[in-house]
Amino acid sequence: MCGIVGYIGDLRATDVILNGLKKLEYRGYDSCGISFLDSSKKEFTTYKTVGRVDLLINSFDYNVENKVGIGHTRWATHGEPNQVNSHPHSSSSKRFIVVHNGVIDNYLELIARYLEGVKLISETDTEVIANLVEKFSQTMSAEEAVRKTLSLLEGSYALLIMDNEEVNKIYAAKNKSPLLIGSSDKGITFGSDLMALVGNSEYYYLIEDKTFIVAKTNGKPDFQAYDIIGKKVKLDQHKMDLADNEIDKGGYEHFMLKEISEQPAVIRRILAKYMVDGKLKISDEVKAKFINKKRIYIIAAGTSIHAGFIGKYYFENLTKIPTEVFIASEFAYNQPLLEKDGIFILISQSGETADLRACLVNIRQMGYPSLTITNVITSTLAREADMRLEIFAGPEIAVASTKAYVAQVTVLAILAYSLAKEKSFDLGFELSRVSIAMESLIDQKEYIEGLVTRKLKKRNCFYIGRGIDYYTSLEAALKLKEISYIQTEGFAAGELKHGTIALIEKDVPVIAIITQKNTSHNTRSNVHEVKARGATTIIISLESVADNSDDIILSDVHQMLAPLLSVVPTQLIAYYKAKELNLDIDKPRNLAKSVTVE
Numbered sequence: 001m002c003g004i005v006g007y008i009g010d011l012r013a014t015d016v017i018l019n020g021l022k023k024l025e026y027r028g029y030d031s032c033g034i035s036f037l038d039s040s041k042k043e044f045t046t047y048k049t050v051g052r053v054d055l056l057i058n059s060f061d062y063n064v065e066n067k068v069g070i071g072h073t074r075w076a077t078h079g080e081p082n083q084v085n086s087h088p089h090s091s092s093s094k095r096f097i098v099v100h101n102g103v104i105d106n107y108l109e110l111i112a113r114y115l116e117g118v119k120l121i122s123e124t125d126t127e128v129i130a131n132l133v134e135k136f137s138q139t140m141s142a143e144e145a146v147r148k149t150l151s152l153l154e155g156s157y158a159l160l161i162m163d164n165e166e167v168n169k170i171y172a173a174k175n176k177s178p179l180l181i182g183s184s185d186k187g188i189t190f191g192s193d194l195m196a197l198v199g200n201s202e203y204y205y206l207i208e209d210k211t212f213i214v215a216k217t218n219g220k221p222d223f224q225a226y227d228i229i230g231k232k233v234k235l236d237q238h239k240m241d242l243a244d245n246e247i248d249k250g251g252y253e254h255f256m257l258k259e260i261s262e263q264p265a266v267i268r269r270i271l272a273k274y275m276v277d278g279k280l281k282i283s284d285e286v287k288a289k290f291i292n293k294k295r296i297y298i299i300a301a302g303t304s305i306h307a308g309f310i311g312k313y314y315f316e317n318l319t320k321i322p323t324e325v326f327i328a329s330e331f332a333y334n335q336p337l338l339e340k341d342g343i344f345i346l347i348s349q350s351g352e353t354a355d356l357r358a359c360l361v362n363i364r365q366m367g368y369p370s371l372t373i374t375n376v377i378t379s380t381l382a383r384e385a386d387m388r389l390e391i392f393a394g395p396e397i398a399v400a401s402t403k404a405y406v407a408q409v410t411v412l413a414i415l416a417y418s419l420a421k422e423k424s425f426d427l428g429f430e431l432s433r434v435s436i437a438m439e440s441l442i443d444q445k446e447y448i449e450g451l452v453t454r455k456l457k458k459r460n461c462f463y464i465g466r467g468i469d470y471y472t473s474l475e476a477a478l479k480l481k482e483i484s485y486i487q488t489e490g491f492a493a494g495e496l497k498h499g500t501i502a503l504i505e506k507d508v509p510v511i512a513i514i515t516q517k518n519t520s521h522n523t524r525s526n527v528h529e530v531k532a533r534g535a536t537t538i539i540i541s542l543e544s545v546a547d548n549s550d551d552i553i554l555s556d557v558h559q560m561l562a563p564l565l566s567v568v569p570t571q572l573i574a575y576y577k578a579k580e581l582n583l584d585i586d587k588p589r590n591l592a593k594s595v596t597v598e
C-alpha cells in the first residue's frame with residue numbers, strides 16, 4: 001500500500017527519493033508526490049501527480065541542488081485518487097509538509113476540536129496532521145508541536161514532517177504502520193519498506209511503535225530517536241544485506257515470471273536453512289510451545305490463507321492435532337469459540353497485513369502463544385508474535401504472490417514434520433524431488449502458454465479439485481483473477497453439481513487438479529459432467545494418477561507435497577493469460593502488495 005521515502009544528507013535528495021519510490025511501486029499505489037528543499041531558494045518545492053512514479057520523474061525538473069526531501073506513493077483510503085488528495089500535504093500557511101501512511105481514526109474529532117476555521121483543501125486525514133502541527137507551533141517549538149500532535153492521534157501512522165522554518169531537519173514518527181531508517185556516511189534515509197533503503201544505506205534500524213525521531217544535518221547527517229515520554233532511545237543497528245541486483249528483474253520480462261522461476265531454488269534454500277546435521281529441524285523453543293496443545297489455529301489472508309489450508313492438512317495428518325483456519329479480517333471482529341490449550345500460527349508474506357495485526361492484538365490479550373511465519377523477519381508481525389519462522393523466499397516484488405506461497409507451504413510442511421511423533425518418509429529428500437520436478441515443469445512453460453491461447457477464451461473460468469487439490473484450486477483461481485481480471489472460482493469438485501454447474505456452458509474453461517489417489521476417480525467424473533455441458537477442460541494431474549490424455553502431467557512426487565508442484569502450472573496459466581491480454585502483470589489494478597489498512 002502507500003509508500004514513504006525521506007532523505008537528508010550529502011546526495012541529491014530527489015535522486016534518492018525517486019529511486020526509493022520506484023522500488024516501492026510493487027506495493028501498489030494510484031498517485032505520488034515529492035517535496036524537496038531547493039537549496040538556492042531555501043524553501044520546499046512540491047510536485048504531485050496521479051499515476052506512476054515515472055510520470056512524476058518525467059513531468060518535473062529536479063535539476064537543482066537539493067539535499068532534504070520526502071516522497072510518497074498513495075493508495076487511496078480517505079478521498080479518491082487525485083492530485084489534491086495525493087501526498088505530500090502542507091499546513092494552510094505551507095510551513096509544515098507531511099507524508100503519511102496509515103489511517104487516523106479520530107481525524108474528524110480532531111478537526112472539530114482544534115481546527116475550526118482552518119480551510120482544508122483535501123479529503124485526507126494527513127492534511128489534518130499538518131495543520132495540527134501548525135496550530136500548536138504558534139505557542140511552542142516545532143518539535144513540541146509535532147509531539148503534541150502525535151499524542152492526539154488515534155490509529156496508525158508512519159509520518160515524515162518537514163518545517164519551512166528549519167529546513168535541515170526531518171521529523172519522523174511511527175505507530176502500527178511500518179517505518180525504517182537507513183544510514184550511511186552519505187545520509188539518513190527513511191523508508192516504509194526495507195526495499196526503499198537498498199542501494200544507499202549501509203545499515204538499517206527498526207523503529208518501535210510510538211517512537212519519535214529527529215534527523216538533521218549539522219555538518220554530519222544524523223538522527224536521534226525518543227520514546228513516548230521523550231526519553232532518548234538507542235535503536236538496534238542491522239547491516240543491510242540486500243543489494244540492488246537482488247531486487248531487479250534479472251533479465252526476465254516481469255518480476256512474476258522471475259519469481260515463479262526461482263521457486264525450485266527457494267525450496268533448496270529453505271532446506272539448507274532448516275537442515276541441521278542432515279535433519280530438518282525447527283528450534284526447540286518453537287517445538288516446546290506445541291507440547292500438549294489440543295488445537296492449532298491458523299490465521300491469514302489471501303494467498304497466505306491458502307497456504308494455511310495446506311498447513312491444516314499437514315498438521316492434522318502428521319501431528320494429529322486438530323487445526324482450524326480463519327480469515328484474518330473475520331477472526332479480528334467475529335471471534336469463534338476457542339479451545340483453552342490452543343496455539344496460533346499467523347502466516348503472512350509481508351508480515352505487515354493490518355487484518356492480521358488486529359488478530360494478534362486479541363490473541364496476545366487472551367494469553368495464547370503465537371508464531372508468525374513470514375518472509376520479512378523484521379516485520380511488525382514477526383516482532384510482535386512470541387515466535388517467528390522465516391520462509392526465506394527472498395524479496396517478492398510482483399503483487400501476485402508465487403514463490404512466497406510455495407515457501408510458506410514448504411515451511412509449514414517442515415514444521416508439521418518436525419512436530420510429528422512418527423516420520424514415515426524423508427521430507428528433506430521428498431522436497432528435493434519436488435524442486436527438481438518444478439524445474440523441468442518450468443522449462444516447459446511455452447507449452448503452457450500455448451494451452452492458454454487455445455483453451456482460455458472466456459471471461460470466466462473454474463478450477464476444481466478435492467481435498468488438498470481443492471485448496472490449490474482456491475489459490476489457482478485467486479492468481480488468475482487478480483492479474484488477468486477473468487472471473488474465476490476455485491471449487492470443491494464434488495460441490496459444483498449442487499448449483500454452480502448451472503454456469504457451465506459452451507467453451508467455459510474448467511481446469512481440474514488431480515493429484516490424490518483417493519479422489520482422482522471422483523474428480524474425473526466431475527470433469528465428465530462439465531464436459532457434457534460444453535466446458536473446455538484442462539486436466540493437471542500427478543503422474544501416478546494420470547491419464548495419457550491429461551493436458552499437464554506432473555512428475556511424481558510425494559502426494560502430500562503435490563500442492564507445491566501443482567500450483568506452478570496454475571501460476572503460469574495466470575501469467576500467460578495476463579500477458580496475452582497485455583495487462584500490467586506485476587502491478588495489477590486496485591491491488592497492493594502489503595495491505596496495511598483493515
Ligand code: F6R
Pocket residue numbers: 301302303304305347348349350351352353356399400401402478479482593594595
Ligand atoms: C495474492 C496476494 C494477497 C496476499 C494477502 C496477504 O497474490 O499476494 O492475497 O496473500 O494480501 O498478504 P500477506 O501474506 O503479506 O499477509
